[in-house]
Amino acid sequence: MTVLGPRALGRATLARQLLLDRADLPVLDAVAHLGGLQAQEPQEPFVGLWSRLRGFEPAALSDPLTGRRVVRTHLMRRTVHLVTADDALAWRARHDAMLRQRVLGVYRREFEGVDLDALAAAGRAVLSDGEPRTMTDLTRALPDELSGPAPRALGEMLVSALVPMAQLPPRGLWHTKAGVRNLPLSSWLGREIDPLPGDGTEGSDPVGQALLRRYLAAFGPAASADLRAWCGLAGLPKAVAALRDELITFRDERGRELLDLPDAPRPDPDTPAPVRFLPAFDNALLGYDDxxxxxxxxxxxxxxxxxxxxxxxxxxxxxxxxxxxxxxxxxxxxxxxxxxxxxxxxxxxxxxxxxxxxxxxxxxxxxxx
Known part of the structure; x- marks a missing residue:
């Protein structure tokens, strides 16, 4: 099996991440190709796209945000990501269990004995009037019997795990400072979240398979541990097993198996690489375990x-x-x-x-x- 050293892997990453040559892509296509941009710091995605796209103008990202074609939402690793509306709706259900478990990992004691389904229903009821709310406003509006946990814990659970939310503009617009106001994702986008699909076969995970393909297109060649580090999801070995026949494999210098798409770019390790400025928390770094x-x-x-x-x-x-x-x-x-x-x-x-x-x-x- 071919061994790929750090330089070969680095050049592949640069090519997949649009950092080897700036791309002539529309912003929506670039965001989709990259599997989203980490965006808890609202202005950082603009630098990320400037470093990746030829002639990038800030309005090319601000306009899709206000036009609801791109959305800020909690997704991979329970961090705020900027993703296309289509990806947010297609991927959210597959992330639900992970998002809930990550909040419980921080606030498990606070939620002992709390009926999380009832809490989610109460949160949706508060938001049903269509008024955007801050996390503080949302928790204050909950019925008293559901407000036992600390307000911060309640807010984190509601807005990042139980009720799929969109963070509304003007937050995330170019040169704009604005607090977080939330609406249910389906309300903001005018479409319902895709239900978690399955064909009834034990171990079926079509969304996991789609995520694996998308991850390798933007980050490969990579190990299954790298995929998990990017998205935070469990159960992905089933997706890897289902797609193994259509993937090719390599080894890294540590002996790890690396998966990849057959026709994805793997430039020569000696390909010149230009200077690139990356924003805070860029997924070109965070998208890997190694x-x-x-x-x-x-x-x-x-x-x-x-x-x-x-x-x-x-x-x-x-x-x-x-x-x-x-x-x-x-x-x-x-x-x-x-x-x-x-x-x-x-x-x-x-x-x-x-x-x-x-x-x-x-x-x-x-x-x-």
Missing amino acids: RSRIVDDAHRGLSVAGARVVLLDGRVAATWTVESDTVTVTPLRPFSHTDRTTVTEEGRELAAFLTDGDSHRARITASDG
Whole structure:
């Protein structure tokens, strides 16, 4: 079986993640291809798409949000993701059990003896008037007999697990600060969530199979543990077993089996990789259990700490911050003169994007870390 080293896997990741060459794709197609963008920090998806799409303009994402073709909702790993409306409706039921268990993992004591089905029904009743509500407003409106757990626990359970919710604009729009207001996903999108399908066969998991195909298209080659790390779902070995005949396999240097789609891109490991600025919590890093293809173990913690990172030759080589019109890059290793030049040039382009094209204000400073 062919062994793929970190560099080969890294180049495959860059190609699948639209980071090797900026793509000429509509935003809706890009969001669908990527399986969504992690979006608990509302402005970060704009940088993620700017780094991936040629000529990206912020309105190309804000407009689908207000037009209800893209939605902010809790999904993979119980984090807020920006996904297409179609994917949100198709995938949500498969995530229900995981979302509930992850909230219980944090607040199990608070929910001892609580009838979660009754709580969900009460939450839906409160929201049935069609008025968007904050988490605090929702919990305050619950009947007294269901308000035993702490308000924070109640809110987390309702808005991220029991009642599929959409976080409404203006939250998530370009250069807009707004709190979270929630409506049931089906109310906001005007369509019902797809029921969990099955053909009656023991172990049937058509949604899991669809997720596996979509994951490999955007992240492969990858191990089943990587798939699980991306979505947080249990039961996926059944989906892997069902699709095994249509997949190809490799090994990584640790000996793990890697799954992939036969016709997906796997560039030559020596393919040049451009400088790319990634936003906080980008799934190019978080979408794997083993992230060594893109980040050194010494810097793995950056991916969960919300650091924005710079890719140089396909690997995390620096962090970046922005204040006013200045993008500041802090290298994680010494930069050559060429490195500094290419990072600075891309940083200036990013600064111009972040300041709406006011390029005379855009500058970058870089200091060796």
